[in-house]
Amino acid sequence: MKDRKLLMIPGPIEFTPAVMRAMGMPTASHVAPNFIEVFGQALERLRQVFLCPAGQPFVVAGSGTLAMEMAAANLIEPGDRALVVNTGVFGDRFGVILERFGAEVTQVCAPAIGDAPAIEEVEAVLQSGDFKLMTITHVDTSTAVAADVKSLAALGQQYGVLVVVDGVCAVAGEEMRQEKWGIDLAITASQKAIGVPPGLALIVAGPRAMETYRQRDRPAGSFYADWEQWLPIMEAYEARRPSYFGTPPVNLVWALNVSLAQILAEGIGARFARHQRVSRAVKSAVAALGLEEVPVSPERGAVTLTAPYYPDGVDSALLGHIGSAGVILAGGLHPAIKDRYFRIGHMGAVNESDVMATVGAIETGLILAGCEIEPGTGLAAAQAALAKPA
Numbered sequence: 228m229k230d231r232k233l234l235m236i237p238g239p240i241e242f243t244p245a246v247m248r249a250m251g252m253p254t255a256s257h258v259a260p261n262f263i264e265v266f267g268q269a270l271e272r273l274r275q276v277f278l279c280p281a282g283q284p285f286v287v288a289g290s291g292t293l294a295m296e297m298a299a300a301n302l303i304e305p306g307d308r309a310l311v312v313n314t315g316v317f318g319d320r321f322g323v324i325l326e327r328f329g330a331e332v333t334q335v336c337a338p339a340i341g342d343a344p345a346i347e348e349v350e351a352v353l354q355s356g357d358f359k360l361m362t363i364t365h366v367d368t369s370t371a372v373a374a375d376v377k378s379l380a381a382l383g384q385q386y387g388v389l390v391v392v393d394g395v396c397a398v399a400g401e402e403m404r405q406e407k408w409g410i411d412l413a414i415t416a417s418q419k420a421i422g423v424p425p426g427l428a429l430i431v432a433g434p435r436a437m438e439t440y441r442q443r444d445r446p447a448g449s450f451y452a453d454w455e456q457w458l459p460i461m462e463a464y465e466a467r468r469p470s471y472f473g474t475p476p477v478n479l480v481w482a483l484n485v486s487l488a489q490i491l492a493e494g495i496g497a498r499f500a501r502h503q504r505v506s507r508a509v510k511s512a513v514a515a516l517g518l519e520e521v522p523v524s525p526e527r528g529a530v531t532l533t534a535p536y537y538p539d540g541v542d543s544a545l546l547g548h549i550g551s552a553g554v555i556l557a558g559g560l561h562p563a564i565k566d567r568y569f570r571i572g573h574m575g576a577v578n579e580s581d582v583m584a585t586v587g588a589i590e591t592g593l594i595l596a597g598c599e600i601e602p603g604t605g606l607a608a609a610q611a612a613l614a615k616p617a
């Protein structure tokens with residue numbers, strides 16, 4: 228029997244066998260020619276996956292939060308004004324990080340949990356002040372709300388502010404076209420839709436972000452996050468030259484390069500379409516099982532993640548039942564509703580069988596938790612959605 232349950236949380240996710248093999252390779256020197264080649268390729272491929280041909284990629288050991296911190300440390304100087312489009316916990320977090328580097332932060336918050344601020348409201352705030360930068364959480368992992376990044380980024384460009392997208396639960400799963408949409412800096416972390424075990428902070432900074440960094444009056448208020456250290460390293464690896472500032476996580480970079488190659492081989496458009504298909508199937512099943520979702524409407528909902536409320540009379544013990552049926556899901560994260568909902572991550576290498584296994588386990592779990600549902604209800608809905616032509 229397989230000793231492993233299916234991991235369907237919003238990161239870490241299920242990784243492909245090729246990615247896991249790269250993690251298990253004998254670790255090379257960080258200046259070995261074969262590793263330099265791999266790091267150089269990974270940087271080139273990152274630009275392609277972010278759809279930002281003119282961008283400067285950064286690959287640094289750390290989690291997604293370090294990527295957020297790098298954005299703030301390098302783009303913000305004390306007294307700068309920053310606007311946070313807030314759709315949940317990760318908007319709160321970005322606000323705190325920006326403040327730590329001296330920004331005056333204005334939060335434009337969603338009117339309710341599961342909703343997003345109206346574009347008009349964001350525009351009114353942009354009009355009212357001289358903002359240097361705005362942040363958008365593409366998918367807030369605490370609410371499963373997806374922001375309208377394309378429209379918000381266009382607005383940011385119109386008002387001349389730097390557009391920073393926290394794409395940690397989105398890049399390589401949700402459609403994001405960094406250069407075309409006018410996103411000045413986008414970040415993600417390895418363990419989410421980009422499909423690599425946890426440990427890498429990933430950034431692609433566009434020309435305006437790099438120019439803002441070059442125009443700084445004083446050095447960044449962080450030593451480790453300062454691009455002063457990392458830019459020469461990224462440039463050296465891409466030029467296939469050895470260099471050193473902090474030891475790179477060799478096996479993770481190898482694994483990243485493998486995953487990026489797999490993403491590009493699938494085709495970024497095909498990958499977005501697969502994620503949509505999978506998401507529709509999960510969401511049809513959830514609806515058929517009579518579960519409400521945290522996002523207030525389907526338009527607000529993410530593609531990479533589904534967040535259903537527990538049905539009446541059921542609590543987080545449900546996750547134990549689903550686990551005993553073979554699938555690991557995540558509990559709630561947003562403090563105001565933490566005990567009332569759960570989260571299903573479906574990104575990266577996720578396929579149709581994963582959907583059926585997950586929906587089957589949710590159904591079994593609900594029955595074990597005492598819900599009166601007809602076995603097969605969710606599965607039938609998922610199957611019908613998957614059988615529909617694209």
Ligand SMILES: *Cc1c(COP(=O)(O)O)cnc(C)c1O
Pocket residue numbers: 237238290291292293317364365366367368393394395396416
């Ligand atoms: C997961 C996540 C983060 C934080 O990433 P860590 O790797 O856990 O530090 C930030 N923003 C969003 C939207 C996320 O989903």
